[in-house]
Amino acid sequence: MTESVAQAAAQAAPGAAPGAVYLADYRAPSHWVDEVHLTFRLAPGATRVRARIRFRPNPEAPGPFRLDGEGLTLIGAAIDGRPVSPDVDARGLTCAVPDAPFTWEAEVEIAPEANTALEGLYMSKGMYCTQCEAEGFRKITFYPDRPDVMAPFTVRIEADTPVMLSNGDPVAQGAGWAEWHDPWPKPAYLFALVAGDLVAVSDRFTTASGREVALNVWVRPGDEGKCDYALDALKRSMRWDEEVYGREYDLSVFNIVAVDDFNMGAMENKGLNIFNSRYVLASPQTATDRDYEMIEGIIAHEYFHNWTGNRITCRDWFQLCLKEGLTVFRDQQFTGEMRSHAVKRIDDVLLLRARQFREDNGPLAHPVRPENYIEINNFYTATVYEKGAEVIGMLKRLVGDDGYRRALDLYFARHDGEAATIEDWLTVFEDATGRDLSQFKRWYAQAGTPRLEVSEEYRDGRFTLHLRQHTPPTPGQPEKHPQVIPVAVGLLNPNGDEVVPTTILEMTEAEQSFTFEGLAARPVPSILRGFSAPVILERRTTPEERAFLLAHDTDPFNKWEAGRQLAKDVLVDMVTRDAEPGGAYLDALERMLRDDTLDPAFRALALRLPGEDDMAQTLHDAGTTPDPDAIHAARRRLEARVAQHLRGVLPGLYEAMNLPGPYTPDAKAAGCRALRQAALTLITRLDDGATAARQVASADNMTEELGALGCLLSVGNGAGGEALSAFYRRWRHDRLVIDKWFSLQIAQAMPDRAAEIARDLTRHPDFDWKNPNRFRALFGALATHPAGFHRADGAAYDLLADWLIRLDPVNPQTTARMTTAFETIGRYDADRQDLMRAALGRIAAAPGLSRDTSEMVGRILGG
Ligand code: TRP
Ligand code: ZN
Numbered sequence: 001m002t003e004s005v006a007q008a009a010a011q012a013a014p015g016a017a018p019g020a021v022y023l024a025d026y027r028a029p030s031h032w033v034d035e036v037h038l039t040f041r042l043a044p045g046a047t048r049v050r051a052r053i054r055f056r057p058n059p060e061a062p063g064p065f066r067l068d069g070e071g072l073t074l075i076g077a078a079i080d081g082r083p084v085s086p087d088v089d090a091r092g093l094t095c096a097v098p099d100a101p102f103t104w105e106a107e108v109e110i111a112p113e114a115n116t117a118l119e120g121l122y123m124s125k126g127m128y129c130t131q132c133e134a135e136g137f138r139k140i141t142f143y144p145d146r147p148d149v150m151a152p153f154t155v156r157i158e159a160d161t162p163v164m165l166s167n168g169d170p171v172a173q174g175a176g177w178a179e180w181h182d183p184w185p186k187p188a189y190l191f192a193l194v195a196g197d198l199v200a201v202s203d204r205f206t207t208a209s210g211r212e213v214a215l216n217v218w219v220r221p222g223d224e225g226k227c228d229y230a231l232d233a234l235k236r237s238m239r240w241d242e243e244v245y246g247r248e249y250d251l252s253v254f255n256i257v258a259v260d261d262f263n264m265g266a267m268e269n270k271g272l273n274i275f276n277s278r279y280v281l282a283s284p285q286t287a288t289d290r291d292y293e294m295i296e297g298i299i300a301h302e303y304f305h306n307w308t309g310n311r312i313t314c315r316d317w318f319q320l321c322l323k324e325g326l327t328v329f330r331d332q333q334f335t336g337e338m339r340s341h342a343v344k345r346i347d348d349v350l351l352l353r354a355r356q357f358r359e360d361n362g363p364l365a366h367p368v369r370p371e372n373y374i375e376i377n378n379f380y381t382a383t384v385y386e387k388g389a390e391v392i393g394m395l396k397r398l399v400g401d402d403g404y405r406r407a408l409d410l411y412f413a414r415h416d417g418e419a420a421t422i423e424d425w426l427t428v429f430e431d432a433t434g435r436d437l438s439q440f441k442r443w444y445a446q447a448g449t450p451r452l453e454v455s456e457e458y459r460d461g462r463f464t465l466h467l468r469q470h471t472p473p474t475p476g477q478p479e480k481h482p483q484v485i486p487v488a489v490g491l492l493n494p495n496g497d498e499v500v501p502t503t504i505l506e507m508t509e510a511e512q513s514f515t516f517e518g519l520a521a522r523p524v525p526s527i528l529r530g531f532s533a534p535v536i537l538e539r540r541t542t543p544e545e546r547a548f549l550l551a552h553d554t555d556p557f558n559k560w561e562a563g564r565q566l567a568k569d570v571l572v573d574m575v576t577r578d579a580e581p582g583g584a585y586l587d588a589l590e591r592m593l594r595d596d597t598l599d600p601a602f603r604a605l606a607l608r609l610p611g612e613d614d615m616a617q618t619l620h621d622a623g624t625t626p627d628p629d630a631i632h633a634a635r636r637r638l639e640a641r642v643a644q645h646l647r648g649v650l651p652g653l654y655e656a657m658n659l660p661g662p663y664t665p666d667a668k669a670a671g672c673r674a675l676r677q678a679a680l681t682l683i684t685r686l687d688d689g690a691t692a693a694r695q696v697a698s699a700d701n702m703t704e705e706l707g708a709l710g711c712l713l714s715v716g717n718g719a720g721g722e723a724l725s726a727f728y729r730r731w732r733h734d735r736l737v738i739d740k741w742f743s744l745q746i747a748q749a750m751p752d753r754a755a756e757i758a759r760d761l762t763r764h765p766d767f768d769w770k771n772p773n774r775f776r777a778l779f780g781a782l783a784t785h786p787a788g789f790h791r792a793d794g795a796a797y798d799l800l801a802d803w804l805i806r807l808d809p810v811n812p813q814t815t816a817r818m819t820t821a822f823e824t825i826g827r828y829d830a831d832r833q834d835l836m837r838a839a840l841g842r843i844a845a846a847p848g849l850s851r852d853t854s855e856m857v858g859r860i861l862g863g
Contacts, residue, residue: 011841017852023318029144030063031055031768034101034620035493038141042128042159042195044113047121048075051108051141053151058120063108068138068145071120073641076105077142086142089598093142104548107141112446115139116222116770116810124261125220127196128159128300129274134317134376136190148419150185155193163198163218163248167270169252180268184250185417187313192269194257201227205238207248209297213238217280218257222804226281229292229665230256230299236298241335245408247307256299257282260735263772263813264380266298268305275302278736278773284663286737288703293704296338301331307412315419317376321368321444322425325388326381332389339667342556343601350533350558350855352390355382357536358617360449365474365862369422369444374855377813383447387851390534397486397504397532398440399433407432433665439508440484450483452507463491464515465525467507469535475859482510486530488555491516491523496552500528524548529555543569547588553738556602563592571615574634576624581638586645593649596857600657601671607637609642612786613824632751643682644796654679654691663701669784670703677707684711689719696723706740713748720748738766739777746781746788754788755796762803769807772814779803783821790828797822801839804853805846817857818841837861 037052065472069092077084080102086095097523113400115122120139121130137147141170155166158177167190193428200216200243207213215234217227234256241247251271262276267426269526282291288385309323336344356677359365359382361771366379368388373379396404406812407429415424418565422444433823453468467487471480485507491500505514516523526549527536527743546569549562566585573579592606610634616626643650657676659669681692694714695708709727724745731737742761749757768774779800783789789796800821808815825836831840843849 020372020374021317021376023316023542024029024370024371026316026318027060027063028061029149030058030061030082031065031097031144031149033144033149035502036143036151036153037156038153039156040158040193042112042157043823044163045111047110047112049108049110049141051104051106051143053104053143054101055097055104057099057105057243064094065143066092066094067142068092068135069108070138070453072108072110072142074142075109077104077106079104081105088841092138092751098211099328108141115243117811117812118261118263118772121193121309122261123825124259127194127198127220127259129194129196129257130192130269131263131267131274133189133793134380135189135332139190141686143188144315144858145188146271147187147189147313150187150313150417150419152180152185153191155182157195161195161197162491163194163200165192165255165257165272166195167272169271171831181361182251184270184311186270186310187419189271190310190313191532192274192275194255194272195222195261199224201231203231203235203247204233205254207238208242209248210311211249212252213249214253215237215363216253216255218255220258221280222282223258223277226283229282230275230280230295233296233299234303234337234377236296237303237334240300240337241304241307241330244333244337245307245330245412245518247412249306250311254303256302260773261771263811265815266302266391268309269312270306273302274380275299275731276773281736282665284665284701286702286731286734287665287672288706289313289665291702292665293335293667293670297335299330300334301327302328304330305336309765312412312415313419315421317373317379318369318371319421320376321384321388321391322420322422324385325368325392326425328385328389329392338566340599340671342560343599343605343667343671345530345557345757346560346602346605348386348389352382352386352534354611354614356534357449358384358613358824358833359383360387360447360474361472361617361621362826363475363862364820364823364856365447367445367447367477371445373790373853377639377852378855379818380679384815385451386535391774392444394484394486395429395437395440398484398506399429399489401434401601403433405431439482442481442483446480446483447477448480450485450533450535451539452481452485452487452528452535454525454527454537456525458519461519462515462517463519463525464513465489465505466511466513467505468511468512469507475862482508485533487536488526488529489514490526490529490553490555491519492520492526492549492552492554493523494521495546498554499523502555504532524552525552526555526558528558528561530557531561537766543582543584544816547584550588550592550606553746555624560602560606563588568610568615568618570635571610571631571638572619572622574638575615575619575627575630581641586642590646593646593653600675601667604674604678607675607682609638613784614823616786616827625756626827628787628790629751629792636658639682640685645683646682647686648687650679650683652676654683663703671699672704673707680707680711681714684714687717693720693723696720702737702740706744710744710748716750731846735771735773739773740768740779743781744776746778747785749788751785751787751791754782755791755799758782758796759799762799769803775803775807775814776818779818779821783818789821790832792831794832797835797839801842804843808843808846808850808853811847812852815850816852816856819853819860822860823861 034054039050041048086093112121112123119136161415164178166180171179171181198218203215205213245334256273258277258280260651266275297380308326410432411428448470448471454465457464489506490502493499546562553559570581612631615631617693619626689712692708692711
């Protein structure tokens with residue numbers, strides 16, 4: 001890397017906050033760990049943890065001996081067998097130690113039963129489990145809780161539970177105890193322990209080199225029937241990583257545990273992945289197609305971490321995207337292969353725009369590799385994960401498939417067993433391909449979404465694209481520099497044939513032009529094919545040209561994108577000028593829908609109208625203050641117009657997509673159901689829910705039951721009330737289905753009713769607010785109902801603020817995450833901004849507010 005670029009990229013850290021940690025301050029640890037022995041005597045109110053740890057001074061970074069530790073009662077400590085009295089403070093301890101290798105022993109007491117934050121050792125429905133990433137291990141014992149300290153672990157568990165699990169391979173077990181040994185050196189954040197009354201659904205896997213691996217999915221008794229899909233996804237993931245990345249599994253057992261109380265999706269602990277039960281348990285009657293796809297993707301994601309995250313881990317938490325961006329990229333590739341690359345790409349871009357662009361365009365914008373943080377848990381973000389994956393996709397596009405494979409092989413060969421950095425990662429690409437990536441590195445350092453302006457010129461067979469990039473300022477980064485942008489372009493001639501197939505234009509300057517010669521007529525360009533870079537394309541064009549691309553583009557992403565842009569243009573006109581949708585859009589939609597050569601899943605996506613939050617951002621970008629009610633009304637009106645226009649096609653399509661035979665979760669069947677649902681949504685605008693009501697009554701799977709119920713509720717005027725009650729009575733004993741019941745009635749509420757419905761639901765006996773899934777089911781639904789959340793009197797802001805204040809002392813991590821509901825504050829009118837600021841101010845003023853939440857609120861308020 002050249003100095004100047006690295007420096008330009010590492011611009012001013014935003015307002016250095018007290019307690020912040022800086023990337024630039026990284027120092028190697030003063031002591032390495034050679035071996036860890038842990039003994040747990042589990043009891044809900046008083047668990048004893050004994051640690052015996054071999055330490056060795058690091059001659060390259062000599063310094064005092066300090067261990068992290070929070071909320072631990074120290075019973076006793078010894079060094080080389082002699083009792084010592086360390087200095088314990090709120091965040092750890094210091095102790096005088098020999099200037100040579102030594103054995104540290106400590107016994108601490110903790111109370112898993114009282115741990116509602118779900119970090120460290122806690123209990124979920126009588127079961128013990130752990131969550132250590134990022135800094136939860138320090139709530140279990142005193143330790144250098146940082147990812148660059150890696151060691152093999154031996155763990156003994158003593159408990160009165162039938163099942164006791166930890167990382168690695170089982171060593172021995174007896175009545176009331178079990179021992180595990182993990183030979184692979186790992187950082188503490190990958191430690192895990194589970195104990196409880198669990199049952200396993202098991203299988204086996206033989207690796208490419210012949211290792212026999214026992215696979216188990218552990219669940220609470222009663223859930224055994226819902227594990228088959230997760231197990232199947234696991235086996236497919238294991239095979240795929242061997243075939244595509246040459247990566248094999250490295251232990252004799254792979255355990256997955258499902259727990260109900262979990263702050264995030266899942267966790268890649270070595271040999272013992274722990275999952276939010278919603279991403280494991282599935283049956284056709286209780287899980288939707290979307291659930292199945294998420295399970296497949298998350299099982300793969302956590303499994304893939306075994307190499308990208310565990311065997312090669314991160315030097316420090318600033319490097320989080322090293323494991324997360326890469327592992328997301330890998331799980332995206334996997335899902336594309338299992339299902340449809342085109343559909344997966346569209347889904348991923350929808351998610352990227354909805355979450356990452358939103359983040360990048362607001363007060364929480366930060367680089368893929370942040371340069372400082374107060375609470376690292378707040379940086380498990382769409383930027384680190386999703387934009388981190390996009391950056392890897394761009395790298396692959398730039399160096400080609402072979403270059404990518406060579407670079408990855410080198411990465412695994414060179415860094416196995418190490419804690420690596422983004423510099424290591426990029427160097428591997430430079431060494432394997434000979435490419436200079438110093439400018440490319442800006443993608444890791446510069447926050448914000450680049451805008452790519454395109455204009456064209458055609459003369460005498462020469463077609464020129466003029467490209468211009470600029471990135472708006474983000475907090476702490478007022479000035480931006482040009483980035484390397486791979487722009488995939490293809491050209492079509494006026495009769496729809498492709499005259500120039502996909503070519504990658506490598507943009508490196510602020511302004512650059514690219515010329516294509518020898519064309520017979522002015523071509524229609526298809527720009528940013530496959531969404532080749534995470535940028536916002538700004539190009540004025542006509543509805544006719546968009547309709548032309550929707551009909552003829554050979555690139556499935558851009559084909560979809562053309563329809564999407566058409567719909568957005570139409571919606572903008574409907575919101576701002578009260579216009580009626582034009583014929584170009586409606587006719588193009590109909591042609592596309594009638595085209596049976598197109599994958600139903602693709603057609604379903606093309607039929608889905610842009611969401612309200614997307615429209616709010618689009619209007620804001622175009623300089624218009626979004627009115628959430630007007631957007632909601634316009635979108636509703638467009639749905640009705642589209643339905644009217646397509647009324648001749650919809651019933652036939654709805655029938656044609658009705659598959660005979662029992663439910664199967666495969667992508668093909670799911671695609672048909674998605675198209676059938678898209679048709680039903682429109683039919684509902686024509687028949688006030690008559691078809692949906694029939695489907696609610698006849699559905700034999702959750703995808704169709706929930707889809708129809710949502711349509712019925714969307715009619716309003718109390719329609720669907722009885723069906724909603726019946727749904728509750730039928731499913732009240734299934735917590736994952738009841739989460740859907742909470743969400744759906746808020747998601748489908750009329751804007752002026754959403755907050756009241758949410759408030760009433762907080763009084764429902766099943767509103768177990770300490771359970772993150774239930775809390776998110778309710779408030780996540782409210783926060784993602786733009787017209788409901790942004791109601792003009794601020795009632796929804798206040799309701800959410802009240803509950804975030806209540807949740808914060810119980811579970812800071814989930815509270816902090818949910819404050820992102822307010823990250824779009826800058827888009828709205830002054831009155832709404834005042835109301836949001838008042839709600840955030842109340843949260844900020846709550847006594848004893850957690851570090852997690854105060855960092856988030858401070859950043860949103862621009863502090
Ligand atoms: N590393 C996990 C993943 O991406 C996510 C994770 C980070 C997490 N922190 C967590 C999960 C806390 C649960 C709780 O797969
Ligand atoms: Zn991950």
